[in-house]
Amino acid sequence: MKKTFISLLSATVILSGCGVGEHQNNNSNHDAKGVNTSNVKIKNYNQASSALQIDNSKWKYDSKNNVYYQLNISYVSNPQAKNVEKLGIYVPAAYFKGKKNHNGTYTVTVNDAKKVNGYSARTAPIVYPVNTPGYAEQSAPTSYRYSNISKYMKAGFIYVEAGLRGRSMSMGNNSSNASTKSYETGSPWGVTDLKAAIRYYRFNDSSLPGNSSKIYTFGHSGGGAQSAIAGASGDSKLYYKYLEQIGAAMTDKNGKYISDKIDGAMAWCPITSLDQADAAYEWQMGQYGNEGNRKKNSFQKQLSTDLASSYASYLNKLNLKNGNTTLSLTKSKNGQYTEGSYAKYLKKEIEDSATEFLNNTTFPYKQNSTEQAGMGNGGPSGGKPSGKMGSMPQMRKQSSNKTYKTMDAYLKDLNKKGTWITYDKKTKRAHITSLKDFAKYYKQPSKSVSAFDDLKRSQAENEVFGTSGSDSKLHFDQSLAKLLTENKSNYSKLNGWNSNYVSSYKNDLTKTDKLGTSMSTRMNMYNPMYYLSDYYSGYGKSNVANHWRIRTGIQQGDTALNTETNLSLALKERVGSKNVDFKTVWDQGHTMAETSGNSDSNFIKWVESINKK
Structure with missing residues (x-):
C-alpha cells in the first residue's frame, strides 16, 4: 500500500x-x-x-x-x-x-x-x-x-x-475480524x-x-x-x-x-x-434545529434541549476566564441558556472571524472549500491567500465553488434565507444578530442526536472507547446516560424512544479495558480539559x-x-x-x-x- x-x-x-x-x-x-x-x-x-x-x-x-x-x-x-x-x-x-x-x-x-x-x-x-x-x-x-x-x-x-x-x-482491525x-x-x-x-x-x-x-x-x-x-x-x-x-x-x-x-x-x-462533546454540540447547534432526528415531538428533540441545558450547568462550573471576567451562561426569556458573558464572548469571537475574513479578502472571490471525513483539504482561492493543506489521505469530499464579484454579493448570499450578518464599512467590523441565527443559517448541525456517543453506538467515537472482542463499540457519555435515566418517563411518551437505551448506557459505562481501567478514567486520559481545568x-x-x-x-x-x-x-x-x-x-x-x-x-x-x- x-x-x-x-x-x-x-x-x-x-x-x-x-x-x-x-x-x-x-x-x-x-x-x-x-x-x-x-x-x-x-x-x-x-x-x-x-x-x-x-x-x-x-x-x-x-x-x-x-x-x-x-x-x-x-x-x-x-x-x-x-x-x-x-x-x-x-x-x-x-x-x-x-x-x-x-x-x-x-x-x-x-x-x-x-x-x-x-x-x-x-x-x-x-x-x-x-x-x-x-x-x-x-x-x-x-x-x-x-x-x-x-x-x-x-x-x-x-x-x-x-x-x-x-x-x-x-x-x-476491520469489522470482519474485530472480535479476534x-x-x-x-x-x-x-x-x-x-x-x-x-x-x-x-x-x-x-x-x-x-x-x-x-x-x-x-x-x-x-x-x-x-x-x-x-x-x-x-x-x-x-x-x-x-x-x-x-x-x-x-x-x-x-x-x-x-x-x-x-x-x-x-x-x-x-x-x-468528548466527555461533554454531545452537550456542547446541542448547545451551540442542535437545540435550534428541527430536522433529522430533532423533529418536534421526538425524544431526540427533547434530549437535544436537555443536553443543551446540562451544558450550561457544566460551563458555569469550569470557571473559564477572559481576563478578569469569569465567563458564564444565563437563562434567556425562552428558557434556553444562551445569554451571559460566555455567550457574548463567543458571539464576539464569531464576529472577529468574519471581520478578519472580510477585511483581508479581495473580490472577486472564489469559494473553494473542500471537506473530508477526518482529514480536510481546503482554503479559499482567488482574492484571498490560500489555506491549502499538505498531502493527506483522500476520503469523502464535499466542495463549493461559487464566485462572488463583490463583498455585497457575498453577504447577500449569506443572508438569502434571513438577515443574520452585516458589515459596517466605516468601522470595518462584521456583526451577527445572534448565536441562534449563526447556527441556523451558517454553522448547521451535520450530526444527529447524540453527535458523538451515538444512541446506537454508530459513531467513530464509540469505537475509540471500545475494547477487544464483542465490546469493540461502547457508550461513554456519563452526562447523557444520566439524562436518559432521570428523564426516561418523559422520553417514553415521545417518538423514537427505546427502553433499551438506559440499560445499554449503564452497562457500557461499567466496562473496563484489558488493564482493568474504568471507562471514566479512560475518558479522562483522552480529555485535554481534564488536565487543564x-x-x-x-x-x-x-x-x-x-x-x-x-x-x-x-x-x-x-x-x-x-x-x-x-x-x-x-x-x-x-x-x-x-x-x-x-x-x-x-x-x-x-x-x-x-x-x-x-x-x-x-x-x-x-x-x-x-x-x-
Whole structure:
C-alpha cells in the first residue's frame, strides 16, 4: 500500500535524557503547576534498555536530497501491535557524519559543526505528525519519499513518524475480524504509543541529533485531538502502566525518569473533550434545529434541549476566564441558556472571524472549500491567500465553488434565507444578530442526536472507547446516560424512544479495558480539559506543553466551536495568552484551515518563531 505522510507538523514533543552538546535535560524541566519529574521514581519495572537502543549502523542516505533516514524501528521492547509500533526518523544529512557500509547502509555519528536553515544538530526542532483522522490508526512508515518531508528537511527540522494504534475498527482491525484482533486499541493506546515514541527518541538522545526539549506534535480532527491530548497530559501517571505494558523507555541509561512532555502542540479542528462533546454540540447547534432526528415531538428533540441545558450547568462550573471576567451562561426569556458573558464572548469571537475574513479578502472571490471525513483539504482561492493543506489521505469530499464579484454579493448570499450578518464599512467590523441565527443559517448541525456517543453506538467515537472482542463499540457519555435515566418517563411518551437505551448506557459505562481501567478514567486520559481545568481532578497532575497553535474551520458541523474555544481559554489561563495562538477561520469547514498561506508553511513558521535561530 502506498504510504501517505502528513505534511503538517504536530506540536513537537520535548525529548529528555542525555543529549548532544548542550541539549536541555528534560528530566528537570517541568510545569510549575504540574509534576516535578525529578522526584518521579519508576518501581517494579524491568526496562529492556538494550532493545530500546537505536542501531546507528542501519541508516540509509538520499544523496540527491541530503537526507539520512531509518525505517522499521521498534520504539518499544514489548510491542502489542508489532507492525504498528514502529517509527521512521528523517534527518537533514548535515546533522550526521556517515560512513558507508558494505551492504549500502551507513553508520553515523552526530555532527554539530554544520547548520541547516540556521539550526544545528544541537538546536534542531523535532516534529511528530499525528495522522489519525477519526482517531484511526496511523500506519508505521514502510517506504521513503522525499516529497512528503521536503519542507521539513529544508527547514532544518527532524521528522519522526510513528505508527500509532487507533480506534477498535480502524485500519488493521476491520469489522470482519474485530472480535479476534490480536491487540488492544482505542483509548488510551493511541496516545500511549505516541508518548512511547517520544520517550524512545529521548532515550537515544545522545545518539541522535535535535534539541530533545523541542518536540512538537501536529494533527487534524482526531489527530488534532490526540496532538492536544499529548500536549496536555505530559508525564501523567495514568499512562504509566500502559507504557510499561508495551516496554516503553521510562528511564534513561542512568536510571533517571524520561519525560514525555512536549514543547508544543498544533491542532486543526480537534475533535476533543468528548466527555461533554454531545452537550456542547446541542448547545451551540442542535437545540435550534428541527430536522433529522430533532423533529418536534421526538425524544431526540427533547434530549437535544436537555443536553443543551446540562451544558450550561457544566460551563458555569469550569470557571473559564477572559481576563478578569469569569465567563458564564444565563437563562434567556425562552428558557434556553444562551445569554451571559460566555455567550457574548463567543458571539464576539464569531464576529472577529468574519471581520478578519472580510477585511483581508479581495473580490472577486472564489469559494473553494473542500471537506473530508477526518482529514480536510481546503482554503479559499482567488482574492484571498490560500489555506491549502499538505498531502493527506483522500476520503469523502464535499466542495463549493461559487464566485462572488463583490463583498455585497457575498453577504447577500449569506443572508438569502434571513438577515443574520452585516458589515459596517466605516468601522470595518462584521456583526451577527445572534448565536441562534449563526447556527441556523451558517454553522448547521451535520450530526444527529447524540453527535458523538451515538444512541446506537454508530459513531467513530464509540469505537475509540471500545475494547477487544464483542465490546469493540461502547457508550461513554456519563452526562447523557444520566439524562436518559432521570428523564426516561418523559422520553417514553415521545417518538423514537427505546427502553433499551438506559440499560445499554449503564452497562457500557461499567466496562473496563484489558488493564482493568474504568471507562471514566479512560475518558479522562483522552480529555485535554481534564488536565487543564481545576473543575477536574487531573488539574496539576501533568506537565502541559509550553506552546499551542489551534486552527478551526468555523463553518464545520463536525464539532462545536465552544469546544475548541474552551480549550483555548483553559490553555491561556494555564500557559499564558502569548503562548496560545488560536483562530477560527471563516468560510472553512472541517479542514486544515488557515486564514492565509499554507498549513505546512504556517506550522513551520510557528515552530521557527518559538525556536529562534
